[in-house]
Amino acid sequence: MKKERTRTLTRTVTLSDRTCPICRKRFEGWGKQQFCSKLCSNKAAYARHAEAYRAHRREKYHAEKKVAAGKK
Ligand SMILES: [Zn+2]
Numbered sequence: 001m002k003k004e005r006t007r008t009l010t011r012t013v014t015l016s017d018r019t020c021p022i023c024r025k026r027f028e029g030w031g032k033q034q035f036c037s038k039l040c041s042n043k044a045a046y047a048r049h050a051e052a053y054r055a056h057r058r059e060k061y062h063a064e065k066k067v068a069a070g071k072k
Pocket of ligand 1: 020
């Protein structure tokens with residue numbers, strides 16, 4: 001059986017006005033927060049590795065094409 005507990009945590013954080021570099025939305029962030037949402041931080045992470053992702057996809061595409069050609 002899973003027990004759940006609600007924890008109340010009071011923390012004082014300094015919020016500051018920031019602009020999300022991905023969607024240009026203004027939001028209040030704290031600490032090292034750079035993006036307005038998880039979605040934007042994911043997008044940024046993707047963009048940072050975009051070339052690696054593309055290279056990987058390209059490789060896969062060619063490998064699949066080869067297999068398809070071999071079937072003929
Ligand atoms: Zn954003």
